[in-house]
Amino acid sequence: MQKKPINKLRIGLVLTSVPGYSETFFRNKIKGLQSQGFEVILFVNNRGVAIDFPCKVVVAPNFGGNLFKTMFNGIVTIFKIVFLTPKRSLRLFLLDKADDVSFKRRFKNLILNQFFLPFDLDWLHYGFGILAYRHENVAKAIGAKMAVSFRGYDLYLSPLKHLGCYDILFKKEVKYHVLSNEMKQTLIDYGVPKDFIHVITPAINTNFFKLKQSSVFETNHTINIVTIARLHWKKGLEYTLEALKILKEKGVLFKYTIIGDGDQYERLVFATHQLGLTEYVNFIGRLSPTEVRQQLEQSSIYLQYSIQEGFCNAVLEAQSMGLLSIVSNAEGLDENVLDNVTGWVVPKRQPEVLAQKIIDVINLPSDIKQQIGNKASNRVREKFNLEIQNSKFLKFYQFN
Amino acid sequence: MEKFNFEIISVGKPLWENGYVYALDACKILKEAGLPFHYFIIGDSHDIELQYQINDLELTDQVTLMGQKSLEYINDKIQYANLYLQTSVKNGINKFVLTAIGLETIVLTTDCGGVDEIILHGKTGFIVPIRNAKLIAKSIIEIQNLSEEIKSEIRHEALKTLKSQNKQSR
Numbered sequence: 386m387q388k389k390p391i392n393k394l395r396i397g398l399v400l401t402s403v404p405g406y407s408e409t410f411f412r413n414k415i416k417g418l419q420s421q422g423f424e425v426i427l428f429v430n431n432r433g434v435a436i437d438f439p440c441k442v443v444v445a446p447n448f449g450g451n452l453f454k455t456m457f458n459g460i461v462t463i464f465k466i467v468f469l470t471p472k473r474s475l476r477l478f479l480l481d482k483a484d485d486v487s488f489k490r491r492f493k494n495l496i497l498n499q500f501f502l503p504f505d506l507d508w509l510h511y512g513f514g515i516l517a518y519r520h521e522n523v524a525k526a527i528g529a530k531m532a533v534s535f536r537g538y539d540l541y542l543s544p545l546k547h548l549g550c551y552d553i554l555f556k557k558e559v560k561y562h563v564l565s566n567e568m569k570q571t572l573i574d575y576g577v578p579k580d581f582i583h584v585i586t587p588a589i590n591t592n593f594f595k596l597k598q599s600s601v602f603e604t605n606h607t608i609n610i611v612t613i614a615r616l617h618w619k620k621g622l623e624y625t626l627e628a629l630k631i632l633k634e635k636g637v638l639f640k641y642t643i644i645g646d647g648d649q650y651e652r653l654v655f656a657t658h659q660l661g662l663t664e665y666v667n668f669i670g671r672l673s674p675t676e677v678r679q680q681l682e683q684s685s686i687y688l689q690y691s692i693q694e695g696f697c698n699a700v701l702e703a704q705s706m707g708l709l710s711i712v713s714n715a716e717g718l719d720e721n722v723l724d725n726v727t728g729w730v731v732p733k734r735q736p737e738v739l740a741q742k743i744i745d746v747i748n749l750p751s752d753i754k755q756q757i758g759n760k761a762s763n764r765v766r767e768k769f770n771l772e773i774q775n776s777k778f779l780k781f782y783q784f785n
Numbered sequence: 786m787e788k789f790n791f792e793i794i795s796v797g798k799p800l801w802e803n804g805y806v807y808a809l810d811a812c813k814i815l816k817e818a819g820l821p822f823h824y825f826i827i828g829d830s831h832d833i834e835l836q837y838q839i840n841d842l843e844l845t846d847q848v849t850l851m852g853q854k855s856l857e858y859i860n861d862k863i864q865y866a867n868l869y870l871q872t873s874v875k876n877g878i879n880k881f882v883l884t885a886i887g888l889e890t891i892v893l894t895t896d897c898g899g900v901d902e903i904i905l906h907g908k909t910g911f912i913v914p915i916r917n918a919k920l921i922a923k924s925i926i927e928i929q930n931l932s933e934e935i936k937s938e939i940r941h942e943a944l945k946t947l948k949s950q951n952k953q954s955r
Binding site for chain 1: 801806810831833834836837838840841842874875915916
């Protein structure tokens with residue numbers, strides 16, 4: 386058994402793989418917790434590409450490889466269930482039984498979850514809701530409290546893919562972390578008691594994404610518009626391009642840059658071509674944070690016309706640098722940007738409305754643009770900085 | 786307005802090229818306009834983008850995604866429907882457009898290349914610009930409001946054009 390140190394909270398964080406260098410959220414979170422004296426153990430299904438990581442990493446045995454390896458891992462796991470963690474294994478088996486999980490599924494759960502069982506933890510925290518699916522009783526089996534984070538995709542899209550995937554989870558005593566009040570309301574609608582749900586918004590390094598000095602709001606120049614997004618349908622980039630077609634037809638001079646890559650590249654390049662925007666749109670792929678900052682520095686308008694969005698760090702980065710941000714009303718975005726105060730919120734799936742809003746924003750007097758950019762930057766610096774996020778996570782684990 | 790549901794059907798996998806996103810946006814407009822309709826997409830019932838859009842636009846009572854079906858089932862469904870809808874943004878005529886004409890179901894298609902060889906707008910079917918949910922919805926309402934006599938004439942003309950083209954290609 387992996388005993389936990391006395392007087393030191395030990396948190397088991399469950400992710401699919403070890404976060405890469407660019408996945409700053411979990412890296413920052415782990416560093417923040419460690420700096421507060423917490424011990425963090427990361428549980429992952431696969432190690433991924435990251436080699437170094439600032440905490441202990443436990444990788445699940447692989448049951449999807451070749452037959453020999455699967456059989457070998459299966460036998461070793463059964464041996465551990467019987468001789469290393471018999472009490473906890475039995476508890477997990479019985480807890481699953483109480484949830485009416487079938488015998489076959491209970492046995493599978495036991496095999497898949499055995500690698501958690503030797504650890505003494507204060508918290509077992511699933512980094513994404515869908516990771517808790519079929520693992521709902523592991524925390525209780527090892528005597529830990531259970532926490533689950535939802536990030537947007539797993540709350541709004543995973544239940545469409547895996548019908549009823551949260552039915553068992555939502556009946557458990559779990560502390561939830563969500564990114565926005567909208568997501569909190571969604572959980573309440575599912576029947577989760579509101580006291581179980583804690584909103585901790587994303588945060589960014591506001592010292593890195595500082596308010597830019599140069600003003601790029603002049604209307605007689607080409608307007609540089611930018612979006613940072615995975616090339617995924619949920620980011621609403623096809624609708625964005627349709628809005629930009631209207632802008633072009635109205636004679637607005639602009640250049641649109643999309644930072645990010647993804648599996649919808651062909652769809653979006655085709656739409657760009659078909660809408661006659663080839664000369665206006667640049668797909669520049671995924672960039673490092675420094676390169677992202679350079680692009681934001683050169684742009685005046687930031688668009689995030691998503692169809693589905695938990696909160697969106699990129700909009701925080703753009704606002705922090707004082708860009709004029711226009712976003713859709715998808716889930717958490719209207720909490721990220723305050724309409725007419727720190728930017729503008731328009732209904733999703735309506736390119737004509739988005740186009741008109743962009744034109745209205747371009748035509749605003751310079752001093753108003755500057756004011757909105759400054760307000761956005763101040764608000765992000767005050768409310769969405771890493772220190773605040775770290776202190777909220779500290780409270781999340783320390784208080785019930 | 787007819788009291789029964791106006792049935793609309795599309796056949797084909799939910800690939801982006803088929804432009805179902807625009808068909809569903811059009812359905813939202815139809816619902817808001819109070820048209821009693823039902824839209825069937827036969828191809829794959831587990832496409833998460835379309836599933837999300839149907840939920841998001843509150844169209845679960847108006848739209849059904851169906852998995853792959855037998856040709857016999859598809860033909861029956863097309864024959865029974867009031868309208869065959871093709872919302873493609875890329876590909877030309879889908880073979881089920883021809884099936885629909887053959888089974889005397891009116892066709893509404895986007896202008897996605899080559900459709901004018903068989904569809905003469907207002908005469909043998911209807912054509913709308915690509916990526917335009919508003920015009921798709923407007924056309925559906927107009928088609929639904931046509932007199933039975935005009936609908937019958939369009940079905941007949943479309944079938945005649947299809948047969949004459951088949952003869953020429955032999």
